[in-house]
Amino acid sequence: MPSFIWCKTIQWADWSISLAYSILALCLTSLTYNNISILCKNRKMMERTGIFHHVCRIKYISPPQTAGGGSASFCHVLVHGQHQQIRTDRRRARAASCSRSNFSDVQSAVMAFLCRSAASLLKPYRAAPAVLSAARLYSSGGNYEYILVEKRGEKKNVGFIQLNRPKALNALCDGLMKEVGQALDAFEADGDVGAVVITGSEKAFAAGADIKEMQNRTFQECYGGNFLAHWNRVSTVKKPVIAAVNGFALGGGCEFAMMCDIIYAGEKAQFGQPEILLGTIPGAGGTQRLTRAVGKSLAMEMVLTGDRIGAQEAKQSGLVSKVYPVDQLVSEAVKCGEKIAANSKLVSAMAKEAVNAAFELTLAEGNRLEKRLFHATFATDDRKEGMTAFVEKRKASFQDN
């Protein structure tokens, strides 16, 4: 139901701002993301500024996100069906930079002001129910264009990301990788989630990177724009990630799977690095992780010929650890995730760090890191609880502390 906020004056006197602020606060807390039409009473002023002609319909306000970790925060606002991105930090509100914006400074300031108020309301992130529903919407599958996100498992402790670009056989485009990064961020912050499962469709996990996106790039654009820089987000996640690969995992798809900690394959899975057939080479770790996994000869063969290997050969060569029938793969991966999520999240992160260090350090130094981490587990409550439970022959109850 639309609610109206009356901007009593356009003279930006303090009292009017605070009145509008309070009215906005009232409306926003009671109605989550409904249409908010702003009509300014002072027609003359509106005509002067042009606001009258723009009945702002703020259709959706996203939770404020920081872009690039800086101090700026943005609201994504659908205005007149156009997706605007408005800075909400105070300093720049006046010169609110709306992408593709036709609005004057005043109008931008109005919208920035609304977004700021929305942002300040959304700050008590976990407290406000309106905000919680937004967060749930965001992290539980809503609002993604290229992926589906939910939580699975009996205790809903396994994050689940399904790549969802069926027409493109889940080809990895920049937008998809950004969304995967956002979903992983949400799962990292979620205290319920202990492990993450990533999968594609039955036909294809991810059949490569989006060639059309890359076709006309120049070296300068790639280097200057740091192409593929954020594509390794999944390799920096602290929580264990399981890739459930059904069908094709080729090129970027194979690299994406190899960035995960554990790979489960369906019986018809195919792994390959066919970049050479396009006149390029793997760019997201394919040559490194594949060689470490399957050995030099097979890696050279795959990278230089573009040939694929099936699930059984992938298991024998050490690339994947389990092969399951196509229809059981995802549930088995979720079961594995549940097993992992039952342990201490804190200690699992340390275990994962130690295993990954095997690829970065010599054996002696890796052993030293592992020993330091092992000693450090003795400073955790979970270690004491786990060992005590073992001695007392009961089930441990970990607190991630």
Add this chain to the structure above:
Amino acid sequence: LFLFCVVFADNNSTSYIGSFKIGVNVDFCLHTGGNYEYILVEKRGEKKNVGFIQLNRPKALNALCDGLMKEVGQALDAFEADGDVGAVVITGSEKAFAAGADIKEMQNRTFQECYGGNFLAHWNRVSTVKKPVIAAVNGFALGGGCEFAMMCDIIYAGEKAQFGQPEILLGTIPGAGGTQRLTRAVGKSLAMEMVLTGDRIGAQEAKQSGLVSKVYPVDQLVSEAVKCGEKIAANSKLVSAMAKEAVNAAFELTLAEGNRLEKRLFHATFATDDRKEGMTAFVEKRKASFQDN
């Protein structure tokens, strides 16, 4: 008695001249299995040239405690010093190689005690031995037991062997090389799965993944391991130590530097009598007789 002392001293590279009778007896016992609380020690093989250490804590499924690891270290020291022994075989019982570290020992430790007391420091003694060590794993090799087996140079598994790193289920992580050696052996996916879930793998999967090199029936495992030890002990001990050093360096150096170390060691073998004897025997189509020199 003095002659006995002298003769005995000649057999060892360490000198026991002037040792008393009791000392000699102790030394003799150290070699032949007496005086150990947690392990059994002897020499096996036709020529008694394979050192044999059997973990012996049946009630605890051979759980590794500090005392056991110290005794293993002592036995290995003795075999290192023994000029007859060319290789060492370590095994457990048929039921368990070593079912883990002793949890009761660790339960109440604090971080301060661990770091300050350098907990687990001497547990890697077996990885610093110069002579080749073969682990004959029957039954469970879990946690510290799996790490202990992986410190050895060669692993032979019985058909019912089980390998695992279940430390995560106790709220800790492997602390004696498990995450490092397992990953290098079986690859990332399987290592992550084992370390994060605590799940075990059987002998066949261990062989396929590269963790063990042979699988034998349960009752033949130890004898096959001793046979392998005899094969190794028939070669030059000096050159075997160099070969082992080169293989271990593959995990410490880049390929180019590892190749350089290997080449330097290879060149160094030409300073040994054994190399000349071995190549000459080959050319003359006769059996080589190595002198470890």
